[in-house]
Amino acid sequence: MEHKKILIIGGGVAGLSAALALEQLGIKASIVEKTGFLGGHAIQYACKATDQCVKCGACVVEEKLKAVTENPDIRIFLNSQIKNKAQNNGRSVITLNRQPDYIDPHKCTDCGQCYAQCPGKGAIEQGFSPNNHPLYALNADKCLRFTGQDCHICEDVCPEKAIDLNQQPYKHICEINAVIVASGFKAFEPVDKPYGWQVFDNVITNLELERMLRRQSIAVRPSDGLPARRIAFIQCVGSRDATLNHLWCSKVCCGSALRMARVIKTRHPESEITFFYMDAQNSGKDFEKFYAAVQNDIHEIRCLPGDVYQTSDGSLQVSHFDQHDRQSVEHIFDLVVLSVGITPGSDSGKLADRLQLKPELTGFFSASPTQLGIFTAGAAAGPMTIEDAIASAGQAVWQTVQYLKTC
Numbered sequence: 001m002e003h004k005k006i007l008i009i010g011g012g013v014a015g016l017s018a019a020l021a022l023e024q025l026g027i028k029a030s031i032v033e034k035t036g037f038l039g040g041h042a043i044q045y046a047c048k049a050t051d052q053c054v055k056c057g058a059c060v061v062e063e064k065l066k067a068v069t070e071n072p073d074i075r076i077f078l079n080s081q082i083k084n085k086a087q088n089n090g091r092s093v094i095t096l097n098r099q100p101d102y103i104d105p106h107k108c109t110d111c112g113q114c115y116a117q118c119p120g121k122g123a124i125e126q127g128f129s130p131n132n133h134p135l136y137a138l139n140a141d142k143c144l145r146f147t148g149q150d151c152h153i154c155e156d157v158c159p160e161k162a163i164d165l166n167q168q169p170y171k172h173i174c175e176i177n178a179v180i181v182a183s184g185f186k187a188f189e190p191v192d193k194p195y196g197w198q199v200f201d202n203v204i205t206n207l208e209l210e211r212m213l214r215r216q217s218i219a220v221r222p223s224d225g226l227p228a229r230r231i232a233f234i235q236c237v238g239s240r241d242a243t244l245n246h247l248w249c250s251k252v253c254c255g256s257a258l259r260m261a262r263v264i265k266t267r268h269p270e271s272e273i274t275f276f277y278m279d280a281q282n283s284g285k286d287f288e289k290f291y292a293a294v295q296n297d298i299h300e301i302r303c304l305p306g307d308v309y310q311t312s313d314g315s316l317q318v319s320h321f322d323q324h325d326r327q328s329v330e331h332i333f334d335l336v337v338l339s340v341g342i343t344p345g346s347d348s349g350k351l352a353d354r355l356q357l358k359p360e361l362t363g364f365f366s367a368s369p370t371q372l373g374i375f376t377a378g379a380a381a382g383p384m385t386i387e388d389a390i391a392s393a394g395q396a397v398w399q400t401v402q403y404l405k406t407c
């Protein structure tokens with residue numbers, strides 16, 4: 001087994017867990033991650049512990065990331081994607097398209113000068129974890145230099161001379177015995193929903209709230225940075241929606257929103273939190289007990305709002321139909337959080353072509369692909385919690401080991 005090599009596509013919690021499990025079995029694992037950072041979605045989440053741990057899983061992801069980055073036997077290709085896959089004597093030959101790192105991890109000290117002084121909005125991205133090293137990555141799509149301007153500010157301000165914008169993309173070819181697809185999901189982007197996301201500053205998604213709580217621990221209004229007192233969560237945005245052909249429940253959003261509501265209320269007791277929902281989906285064995293406790297802290301409205309409007313003072317007016325009084329009702333909030341659902345990965349069609357896989361009708365990968373030597377782990381196969389993503393990575397590793405015994 002020690003001569004076998006496995007390629008894992010995706011460096012989220014599923015890919016990290018698969019790499020660690022393979023390494024424990026003495027099997028060489030490489031992770032191909034298309035972005036500049038490992039950890040996927042879940043490394044962006046805040047710990048939601050109040051007086052006790054609520055088992056959101058955020059810290060587990062941090063631990064996995066640390067273990068992978070400290071393990072010299074797990075090879076990591078950041079900013080990389082599969083170009084194609086061919087066969088050679090029973091092994092697969094994979095060609096990777098590698099974008100340059102631009103920031104040399106051996107020289108970078110994570111000082112943040114490049115991030116602070118870059119004039120191109122979003123061109124230098126910041127990782128979410130101290131275990132993301134370098135903590136900064138260059139996004140060539142947003143960098144002024146790569147959009148035709150003569151900008152070298154990041155190279156000039158870096159005290160370690162760690163940045164080199166002259167690096168070129170290149171190909172890397174590797175022979176491997178099996179592939180684990182752990183390419184995850186895309187959070188639904190509610191641009192076409194009538195809730196004003198990306199129109200009104202104070203309408204954000206649950207993913208944006210996770211990032212906010214991770215960085216600054218309280219919920220604020222993006223428009224002025226002041227603490228948000230009246231907060232609405234609108235559930236099932238992009239899930240269970242026949243108009244989008246997204247008939248599935250995203251499984252994690254109710255638990256995630258309620259945990260965020262609890263932690264906001266604990267840190268800022270004057271917050272008033274309203275939860276608009278269809279029905280609360282149970283997300284784990286302790287969910288009912290947790291839900292009963294959170295219900296004391298929030299105001300629940302079992303209905304999804306029709307519209308969100310901005311008032312003249314920048315607050316948000318949310319209207320919904322009151323079934324009991326048979327009339328439309330309006331509420332005013334400082335912050336509206338859209339609990340967006342889990343949808344298939346943005347490039348899962350392209351990835352499927354390159355691996356000669358057929359995705360399911362939903363667009364997710366099958367949990368048991370029919371291609372020899374290809375296995376799936378995590379939310380690439382559909383909505384799941386962090387705990388389930390880790391379990392599915394274990395299962396993919398077990399299937400991989402059984403397969404390796406036959407070849």
Ligand SMILES: Cc1cc2nc3c(=O)[nH]c(=O)nc-3n(C[C@H](O)[C@H](O)[C@H](O)COP(=O)(O)OP(=O)(O)OC[C@H]3O[C@@H](n4cnc5c(N)ncnc54)[C@H](O)[C@@H]3O)c2cc1C
Binds near residue numbers: 056058080183184
């Ligand atoms: C807002 C929100 C809150 C949530 N909160 C919780 C929570 O509190 N608790 C919980 O248990 N679960 C939560 N979840 C679910 C959790 O995010 C998932 O269970 C977890 O992220 C799945 O991990 P993954 O590795 O399968 O996928 P991802 O986290 O999506 O990671 C996939 C990785 O693959 C990379 N990738 C994609 N395509 C390619 C490609 N072609 N080539 C190379 N790399 C690629 C991506 O860049 C990414 O790094 C939440 C989900 C959302 C949307």
